[in-house]
Structure formats: C-alpha cells, structure tokens
Amino acid sequence: xxxxxxxxxxxxxxxxxxxxxxxxxxxxxxxxxxxxxxxxxxxxxxxxxxxxxxxxxxxxxxxxxxxxxxxxxxxxxxxxxxxxxxxxxxxxxxxxxxxxxxxxxxxxxxxxxxxxxxxxxxxxxxxxxxxxxxxxxxxxxxxxxxxxxxxxxxxxxxxxxxxxxxxxxxxxxxxxxxxxxxxxxxxxxxxxxxxxxxxxxxxxxxxxxxxxxxxxxxxxxxxxxxxxxxxxxxxxxxxxxxxxxxxxxxxxxxxxxxxxxxxxxxxxxxxxxxxxxxxxxxxxxxxxxxxxxxxxxxxxxxxxxxxxxxxxxxxxxxxxx
Amino acid sequence: xxxxxxxxxxxxxxxxxxxxxxxxxxxxxxxxxxxxxxxxxxxxxxxxxxxxxxxxxxxxxxxxxxxxxxxxxxxxxxxxxxxxxxxxxxxxxxxxxxxxxxxxxxxxxxxxxxxxxxxxxxxxxxxxxxxxxxxxxxxxxxxxxxxxxxxxxxxxxxxxxxxxxxxxxxxxxxxxxxxxxxxxxxxxxxxxxxxxxxxxxxxxxxxxxxxxxxxxxxxxxxxxxxxxxxxxxxxxxxxxxxxxxxxxxxxxxxxxxxxxxxxxxxxxxxxxx
Numbered sequence: 001x002x003x004x005x006x007x008x009x010x011x012x013x014x015x016x017x018x019x020x021x022x023x024x025x026x027x028x029x030x031x032x033x034x035x036x037x038x039x040x041x042x043x044x045x046x047x048x049x050x051x052x053x054x055x056x057x058x059x060x061x062x063x064x065x066x067x068x069x070x071x072x073x074x075x076x077x078x079x080x081x082x083x084x085x086x087x088x089x090x091x092x093x094x095x096x097x098x099x100x101x102x103x104x105x106x107x108x109x110x111x112x113x114x115x116x117x118x119x120x121x122x123x124x125x126x127x128x129x130x131x132x133x134x135x136x137x138x139x140x141x142x143x144x145x146x147x148x149x150x151x152x153x154x155x156x157x158x159x160x161x162x163x164x165x166x167x168x169x170x171x172x173x174x175x176x177x178x179x180x181x182x183x184x185x186x187x188x189x190x191x192x193x194x195x196x197x198x199x200x201x202x203x204x205x206x207x208x209x210x211x212x213x214x215x216x217x218x219x220x221x222x223x224x225x226x227x228x229x230x231x232x233x234x235x236x237x238x239x240x241x242x243x244x245x246x247x248x249x250x251x252x253x254x255x256x257x258x259x260x261x262x263x264x265x266x267x268x269x270x271x272x273x274x275x276x277x278x279x280x281x282x283x284x285x286x287x288x289x290x291x292x293x294x295x296x297x298x299x300x301x302x303x304x305x306x307x308x309x310x311x312x313x314x315x316x317x318x319x320x321x
Numbered sequence: 322x323x324x325x326x327x328x329x330x331x332x333x334x335x336x337x338x339x340x341x342x343x344x345x346x347x348x349x350x351x352x353x354x355x356x357x358x359x360x361x362x363x364x365x366x367x368x369x370x371x372x373x374x375x376x377x378x379x380x381x382x383x384x385x386x387x388x389x390x391x392x393x394x395x396x397x398x399x400x401x402x403x404x405x406x407x408x409x410x411x412x413x414x415x416x417x418x419x420x421x422x423x424x425x426x427x428x429x430x431x432x433x434x435x436x437x438x439x440x441x442x443x444x445x446x447x448x449x450x451x452x453x454x455x456x457x458x459x460x461x462x463x464x465x466x467x468x469x470x471x472x473x474x475x476x477x478x479x480x481x482x483x484x485x486x487x488x489x490x491x492x493x494x495x496x497x498x499x500x501x502x503x504x505x506x507x508x509x510x511x512x513x514x515x516x517x518x519x520x521x522x523x524x525x526x527x528x529x530x531x532x533x534x535x536x537x538x539x540x541x542x543x544x545x546x547x548x549x550x551x552x553x554x555x556x557x558x559x560x561x562x563x564x565x566x567x568x569x570x571x572x573x574x575x576x577x578x579x580x581x582x583x584x585x586x587x588x589x590x591x592x593x594x
Contacts, residue, residue: 039413039414039419042410043410046472047410049465049466050429052447053467054467055428057440057441057446057447058435060440061441061442119338122331133339138584139343139346139573139576140346142576144526144568145528146548150561152345154562155348155349159352162364162365163364166363166365201587202591247591254436256436278438279438289442292442299436299439300434300436300439303435303436304434307434
C-alpha cells in the first residue's frame, strides 16, 4: 500500500498519468526517461567543456571583481562594491575609455552597416560580376586582426608619408596615428575596412530572399527606385539589419586586438577603449586583477543591456512580407 | 539607352571601389618583394625585380616553420572538436522540446555577450592547475567550449531535417548514436563544411587566447609570431610585410578554394540566428 502511494506521488511529480491499479511504470514515462538520458548523453561533451572552461571561470571572475586580489598573492580580501565605485567615481581614464568606446561603436556600427547595405544593393544589381565582387569585397575579413593592425600601421605611418613626398597632397601628411583628433578616426576606418564585407554578405543574402513579385508589383504601380527601397526592400530587410547591427554592436564594444596592435590606446588615451584600458591597467603593468575584472564585468553588463535594447527595438520593426 | 548608360556607370563605380578597397593589400604585397631601400624610394612602385630575401629572412627566422606547424595542428584539433561536440549537442537539443533544452539554449548564448577578459585570468589559473599550460590541446579545449556559433548553426539546420527519418530508424531498432552517425551527420555535411572553414579561419587568426596560454616559443602560433616580430625586427618593414603575407597566405588559399562554404556559412549563421 505504501509502495503504491509512493509510486503515485512519484508519477504525479513527473506529470505521468497512471491507470488505476497499474503498478508498472507506464510507457510514456519510460520514454521520457530514455529521451532525457539520450539528451544528456549527446549534450554532455559540449556542456561539460562549457561549464569547466567558460561558466566556472566566469563565475570566479565575477567573484574576484568584489575583491582586491592582485592575481598572484593568496591573500584575497572581499571589498564589496569598492572596485565598481572606484571605477565610476575616481578613475578618469576608465570614464574616458567608456566615451572612446561609445564613439568608436556608434561610428563603426553606422558606417559598416550603411556602406555594407549600400554596396550590397549595388552588387545585387550588377548581374555579370556579382559573384566576383561578393568574393573580393569579403577578402579583408579573412585576415587576423593582428595582421590587419600591423598592415595599417605600415600604411598610416610609412606609406602615407611616402605618398606625400611623391605627390605633395596635404592629406597624406596628416599624422594618422599620432594626432589626438585623427587617431580614433584612423582606427574606425581600419575596423570598417576589415569587417564591412561580412555585413555586405548578409545583406546580399537578405536582398536575394525578397520575393521578386513584390518588387515587380511596385514597379507596375509606378514606384520609383528610392520608394521601392524605402517602403519595400528596407522593411523586408529588417531581419538582416537586426542581425548585422547586433553582431557589429557586440563586436565593437568588445574591440581589443586591432587597437592593441595599431595604437595600444594612444596617443595619450585617445583610442583607449574599455578592453584596451582593462588590459593596459590591470593585466599589462600593474597587477590589479580584482579591479580589472570589475571593469570587465561592467563592460559585459553594458554589452548585454545595449544588445537587449537593440534586439527588442529592431525586432519590433520587422515586418512580414 | 539611359538604362545602359546607368548600368555602365554603376559597373565602373563598383570596380573602382573594389580596386580602392583592396589597394592596401596590394601595397603590402608589392612592398614585401622589395629591398628595404627601394621601399622608401616609392612605396607605390612595382618591384624592380623578383626579390625574395625578405621571405627567406622571415621564413628562416627562429621557429617560423615550427609555428606554422603548431597553427595547423591547433586548427585541426579545434575544428574537429567543434564539429563533433556542437553537432551532437545541436542535434539533440533541436529534437527534444523541454524546459531543460530551452534553458540550455539560452545558456549557450552567453559567449556572444561576455567579453573574454571577464574570465581570462581565472581561466589561466584553471589551465595552470590542470597542467594544460603551454599545450595546444588546452587552447583547443577552450575554443571548443565557447563555440556557440557552431552550436546555433547545427541547431538551426537540424530543424530542416524531418524527424520522421530518426523515428523510422528507431523503429527499425537503430540505436541513438547510430542514428546520429548514419543519418544525421551525412545530412549535416554541407553545414559542417561551412562551420569547418569558418572555424579554421577564426582559429588560425586567434591571438589573445593562444598568447595567454602558450608562453613556450616551441608551442606558439603564427599570429603570436607576427605580434612578437614587431619587437624583434623593430621597423624593418621589409621583413615585417613578408611575414604578414606569409601568416595570411594559408587562409587566403583556403578561402579561394572553399569560398562557397564560407559565404553560405555566414549567410546560414545570420539567417538562423
């Protein structure tokens, strides 16, 4: 009797309906158990690695952000929110890096997407050389950011000066990496150059998925080229815009390697983004790991909030054809 | 008539834009074939003769071949691991609809949003404790653990494979693992090729992670070599440009040969996301 009650409770808990008097495990419950075990078996390799090498250090990192740990000593003191308060009240260099990251992100996201979409629209119309253009505009994306950083260092410093000597065109005599005013623009230009092909590809795919009949109908109704773009193509491309802006936004807020190689954040702190700031201050020279991690957590939160707002706003603008 | 003229203008515009866009690459390549003194006579001029000394210096510089080899091994290990682990997880999570699978799906989006440096120091500690410091497998394991992009690609792609295929095999007495290897994997081949090429490019180019884990020069990769070369050769731009070209060449060849997989992979990734 007790046994029966227990089984009943068990089955109730797992949401299994059992026929009166039936003490055997019922078939659907067995199937559920089998499904669960095969699910666990298949996800185990990825999930175990994920937990060990990502989730676990992440939680640990978040914990260190509340301490004054220097990365080496075993003496870890819990100091609550002190690191966070310090970052926002006393650390002018960090605040500066927030502003630099903001400017960099807005410019890179805007230019990459406007140019990428514009180019995609043009390329989609150039029937004969479409696939060649698509392939070649994407090429910079396959280079590592370290290679890209060094290449542009060479171009901005050596080649630009050389072109100036040869042609006397004033533009090439600009101090691309040494001037406070220009350095950030140079960095943004390099980033757009490197990543734009990626967004262009996604936009081309988006354009191709638009039903031709809709555009033909619009042409018959007398819609001009601009109107067709503004009222038909663009709204139907919104899913592509959402994903491109999302990718570019998260990538730009995290940007590190290319700037690290090109300018290391200089001149002064003119191109020091949050990631470069964290590296220079916490992991490069002074060993302020607890403090550096707190700033990294702030950056993670910024990325999450910005991405969430962007995704929900852009998704609300998407329409069905 | 007007339409053809417009077309011609557009073609000219696109080709000029393309030439300007790829011009920086051209500049790096032509200058890598010049002796140092010719380089600054005119950066824009074509090399006077085929001069290969920069490449010989770059190639014979301590351990470049070793690092090239390390990069190849690392890339193979990572790509194989990513393909196996994420296709298994993507397949099952796409098939089983439960609260647990929904939760895991959300959990796997985390790496898109979390910058690497948030957990980089605890990770280095962990790797040290596990005696994986200075090992290529350590780097590969970490890369695999955050390969959510591949997971989402497989998760999305499996949805297009009819469940009836799994079910009829199950009725015929086929085990779960055999269903995966004999039915699902062959159907996943196109998307697997795309994921493989994309991860090959990303792994080949990765810098910060191998830089942190691999301190031993014997174990380092080409990207690290490129980074360190700047300290070593100072402003010897002749050798540096040659190294830049050498480090990128394998991926350029890979891209030229397998470009259709790169393009379809990126497109699929964007559409499924």
